[in-house]
Amino acid sequence: MSERTRTGRPNRLAFAAAVVLALITAGPMLLMLSGALKPPDDVFDGKVLPTAPTLENFQEVLTGAPFGLYLWNSFLLAAGVTVAAVLFHSMAAFALARLRFRGRDGIFFTLFATILVSMPMIIVPLFIVVRELGLLDTYAGVALPMVFQAFALFLLRQFYLTMPAELEEAAKIDGCGPLGIYWRVALPLSRPILAALSIFIFLGAWNSFLWPLTTTSDSSRWVVQIGIASLQGEFAGEWNTILAASTLASLPTIALFLVFQRQIIESIKTSGLK
Numbered sequence: 001m002s003e004r005t006r007t008g009r010p011n012r013l014a015f016a017a018a019v020v021l022a023l024i025t026a027g028p029m030l031l032m033l034s035g036a037l038k039p040p041d042d043v044f045d046g047k048v049l050p051t052a053p054t055l056e057n058f059q060e061v062l063t064g065a066p067f068g069l070y071l072w073n074s075f076l077l078a079a080g081v082t083v084a085a086v087l088f089h090s091m092a093a094f095a096l097a098r099l100r101f102r103g104r105d106g107i108f109f110t111l112f113a114t115i116l117v118s119m120p121m122i123i124v125p126l127f128i129v130v131r132e133l134g135l136l137d138t139y140a141g142v143a144l145p146m147v148f149q150a151f152a153l154f155l156l157r158q159f160y161l162t163m164p165a166e167l168e169e170a171a172k173i174d175g176c177g178p179l180g181i182y183w184r185v186a187l188p189l190s191r192p193i194l195a196a197l198s199i200f201i202f203l204g205a206w207n208s209f210l211w212p213l214t215t216t217s218d219s220s221r222w223v224v225q226i227g228i229a230s231l232q233g234e235f236a237g238e239w240n241t242i243l244a245a246s247t248l249a250s251l252p253t254i255a256l257f258l259v260f261q262r263q264i265i266e267s268i269k270t271s272g273l274k
Contacts (some may be wrong), residue, residue, distance in 0.1 A: 018156055032247055036243040038055035039056065039240075060244070061241060061245045064241075065230070067224075070223060071248070074205075076139060077206075078206040080139070084143070085149055086194055086201070088147065089197075093160055094186050095178075097161045098168065113150075113153070115151055119210055123210065137215070142211065142212050143205075146204075146205055149204075152201065163186060167189075206224075209224060212226055212230075
């Protein structure tokens with residue numbers, strides 16, 4: 001068997017597997033878009049006649065409900081949570097990785113152990129705390145409990161542990177303290193992983209449903225996921241309208257991935273090399 005044959009067959013198998021995985025991933029999205037573009041009476045009614053695509057369902061979503069406001073609320077929530085989480089977690093991870101103080105490892109393992117605690121387990125006491133602080137029906141009340149991410153702290157700490165000590169020593173010679181080392185050395189080095197982490201945090205906040213539903217009763221504070229749930233009651237049985245709303249809600253996340261896919265790949269490569 002020639003060298004070309006031996007190397008070509010695994011490549012073809014890998015390509016075929018990639019195509020199958022891509023179809024499995026894109027299939028639900030294509031079905032959602034297809035349903036959103038169908039006329040109101042041609043979804044899930046057994047008809048097989050072809051129909052021309054229409055934007056009527058999107059117009060119904062945007063005019064029949066304040067869906068633009070829901071999208072804006074989700075953007076504010078996701079952007080605020082992402083900025084705060086990246087800033088505080090990078091600072092905390094740097095301190096837990098590069099600074100030496102008593103109880104450092106105990107603090108880290110205590111914080112990391114919270115990854116085993118899911119939101120439904122703490123939603124009642126968390127709601128009581130937010131209520132006592134007077135933060136119900138506010139952006140702060142929804143966003144603040146979502147800022148802490150145990151996985152983000154773990155990931156950044158592991159990255160900072162691999163930072164060469166020579167860079168830190170050189171920064172100290174130049175007169176930098178811990179804050180200067182963090183800002184001028186650690187933060188620039190961690191840009192790829194911070195970019196990927198920002199995307200994951202943004203997507204998690206964008207798709208949040210349970211906690212915003214618990215803390216907001218004012219419809220002007222609803223996020224897009226609650227808005228889609230409310231449409232299921234307002235447009236009961238009109239699944240094409242629900243699919244149109246879901247398509248609109250997914251567009252920002254798809255655009256975010258397309259814009260920052262290079263940073264995601266770079267972070268994976270960097271983590272692998274470490």
